[in-house]
Amino acid sequence: MPSTVRSFSLVFLLIFLIISAAPSTALESDHKYQLGDPVTLWVNKVGPYNNPQETYNYYSLPFCHSSSNPAHKWGGLGEVLGGNELIDSQIEIKFQKNVDRILICRLELDSSKVQQFRDAIDNAYWFEFFMDDLPLWGFVGDRRPDKSNENKHLLLTHKTIIVRYNGDQIIHVNLTQDSPKPLEVGKTVDLTYSVKWAPTNITFARRFDVYLDHPFFEHQIHWFSIFNSFMMVIFLTGLVAMILMRTLRNDYAKYAHEDDDLETLERDVSEESGWKLVHGDVFRPPRNLVVLSAVVGTGAQLxxxxxxxxxxxxxxxxxxGRGAIVTTFIICYALTSFISGYVSGGLYSRNGGKNWIKSMVLTASLFPFMCFGIGFILNTVAIFYGSLAAIPFGTMVVVFVIWAxxxxxxxxxxxVVGRNWSGSPNNPCRVKTIPRPIPEKKxxxxxxxISLMGGLLPFGSIFIEMYFMFTSFWNYKVYYVYGFMLLVFLILVIVTICVTIVGTYFLLNAENYHWQWTxxxxxxxxxxxxxxYSIYYYHVKTKMSGFFQTSFYFGYTLMFCLGLGILCGAVGYLGSTLFVRRIYRNIKCD
Incomplete structure (x- = not known):
């Protein structure tokens, strides 16, 4: 027993350390330096500019570096999953101390090194550094025509780091490169650097603003798209309220009329059709109840x-913070798993399900294991290419521990709570023993x-935001307008519910009571x-190429769309459930 307690204690200690490392924004002590304090320049990754996910260790290119084991910096779970590996460059930089041109190392160019650098320049390789958690970017080299009008590969050998500070804090860093040297076998090139410090009045709290593309994200088209989607919501909700409620009110009046003579009643009964005729089947348990319960519970959680x-x-x-969004997403997913179990357990029990353990296991593992399956394939590709996008085995263990x-x-x-608190069947109408035949309709x-057409309007409400999100994720832009995202998400939920209610009403009027999966x-x-849309975006809006980037693009997009589909499907189902229960509550169920 004590060993079991110790094991659980170690597990929860590990989880606590993961959560505490999630922000990853204050790992350089407290971001305050005294005159002459050492400032670490971290090298991160390098890769083709047009392929954002195809990244490699900075030293996968033959840049010279110290033979001793340099320090590594681990910034949390999200940073590792994001393909970051920060290594101490061992370049000496001190706070507010200017550095003139100083030699980093002498690089002897043999045929192998020249070929590696040429391939990198041909593919527009860029690299990323970090100083005090602020990124710096640059290109490995350039191609310029020589006297014979042929492109010559040039390696940029000198790096100038410009650092702006306010008091004892670093506010902004910038990198410029010059001294291009031709790549020729047998030559030796000097790799050098210099550092310039300059004061600034920008406060520490505003230091990240320089990385935000305000003209792009706050363009008029972004505001217009929000307004357009908002008007769609008003129109759609008004349409549902005016048409459906008016129709239902008329149906109620005719169905509940008790004062007609026998002839009128017989005529009304002979003309009776639509959603009222299926009241004895509309609450019949759907096919594949365990799967429906799992996806609805997972969608509510998402x-x-x-x-x-x-x-x-x-x-x-x-x-x-690097990877902060990913870390937050994983931790919050684990902590919100109660919601998926509650919704799934209640739905499964209300519909007479008996094998609740199967339902619970499927609910807990459905979405994570779908993501794991896609991630496993992508990880195999990344390992084959030797990319930083490959997830280390230790990180996989940590993610599994969080899930388990x-x-x-x-x-x-x-x-368990859902089965006991909301699992009692309380349908407004009793389910008949023999299912009613479904007539053939248009x-x-x-x-x-109905299923295929139902997604058009919700997609139209998020179409513009998808462009901004895709551009941010695949084109090196920092997405920061989460207020826009919140509004678009709420609009998506409302539009999805309204459209699904309309589709459900049409289906029931066609005397088809299989509305749950629909x-x-x-x-x-x-x-x-x-x-x-992602296929269109890939071919028209990006310059991505190669099997690696293509597989990662469509793999990540598939993972995102699976989550979006489950989320929207659950929202639509729950909205339709409330609607169906509401309309059948006021009719006489025999």
Missing amino acids: AMLVLLVILLAIIGMLYI FISFPLALLGT WYLTPSV SFFSAASTAVYVYL
Whole structure:
């Protein structure tokens, strides 16, 4: 027993260390320096500029560096998953001490090194450094025509680091390069650096503003898209309220009329059609109940997760820290697993499900294992290429520990609570023993067409925001307008609910009572249109190339669309459930 307690203590200590490292924004002590204090320049990664995920260790190129083991900097789980590996450059920099041109090392160029540098220059390789958690970027080299009008490969050998400070804090860093030297076998080139310090009036709290592209994200088209989506919400909710509620009110009046003579009643009964006729089947348990319960529970969790992460990003400016968003997402996913268990357990129990353990295990593992499957394939590709995008085995263990010791138990607890608190069947209408035959209807009233068309309007409401998000993730822009994202997310939820309710009403009027999966797929089809848009974006808006980047682009996008589809599907199903229960609550169920 004591050994078990110690094991759990070690696990929770590990998890606590992961969570505490999540912000990753104050690892350089307190960001305060005294005159002459050493300032570390960290080298990070290098890779083709057009392929953001294809990154390698900085020293995978034959840059000279000390033979001793340099220090590594670990900034949290999200940083590792983001493909960062910070290594001490061992370049001597001291606070407020200017450095004239100083030799880093002499690089002897043999045929292998020349070929590596030439390949890097041909593929527009860029590199990333960090100083006091502020990034610096530069290109490895350049190609310029010589006298014979042929492109010559030039290595940029001198780096000038310009550092601006306010008091005892570093505010801004910039890197410029010059002294291009031709790459010729047998030559020796000197790699040098210099450091210039300059004061500034910018405060420490505003030091990250220089990396934010305000004209791009706060362009008029972004504001217009929000306004356009908001008007769509008003129109759609008004349409649902005016048309559906008016129709239902008329149906109620005719259905509840008790004073007609026998002839009128017989005529009304003979003309009776639509959603009222299926009241004995509309609450029949859906097919594949365990799967539906799992995806609806997972979608409810993802909806709460997205809302929570956006709010934390607005409050805490998570875009500043390397990998902070990813770390926050993983930890919050684990902590919100109770929601998925609660929703799934209640839904499964209300529909008469008996194998609740199977439902609970599927709910807890469905989305993580789908992501793991995609991630495993991408990780294999990254390992084959020797890229920093490959996730170390230790990081995989940490992620598994978080899932096994936080997410899974909370999902189990949520399932038990959901079964006991919200698992009692309380349908407004009794389910008949014999299922009613479904009449054949027009093609546009079939579940497949309703499902496919249901995602168009929700996709239209987020279309512009998808462009900004894709551009941010794949084109080196820091996404910081989480207020916009919050508004777009709320608009997406409202539009999805309204569209799914309309689709469910059309389906029930067609006397088809299989509305559960239809309402889910009607909302989830939004993700299909997002994925189709991603194909267009890849071919038209980017210059990505190669198997590595293509697999990562479509793999990450597939992971995102799976989550979006499950989220929207759950929102649509839950909204339709409330609608169906509401309309059948006021009719006489025999």
